[in-house]
Amino acid sequence: xxxxxxxxxxxxxxxHEEVATQSGxxxxxxxxxxxxxxxxxxxxxxxxAGVIGFKWTxxxxx
Numbered sequence: 001x002x003x004x005x006x007x008x009x010x011x012x013x014x015x016h017e018e019v020a021t022q023s024g025x026x027x028x029x030x031x032x033x034x035x036x037x038x039x040x041x042x043x044x045x046x047x048x049a050g051v052i053g054f055k056w057t058x059x060x061x062x
């Protein structure tokens with residue numbers, strides 16, 4: 001699970017649906033990304049980072 005992503009989302013008081021809609025992706029896909037069962041493409045990582053406000057490259061760090 002990407003706890004850092006969940007924490008950042010919750011700090012902004014956003015739901016999975018709100019982040020997904022603002023990122024232009026399906027809610028189920030966002031949920032899988034947050035749970036760590038799917039990895040976003042670079043484009044999707046940039047969109048999510050833009051909504052939540054963090055550096056998109058964090059998705060691809062070890």
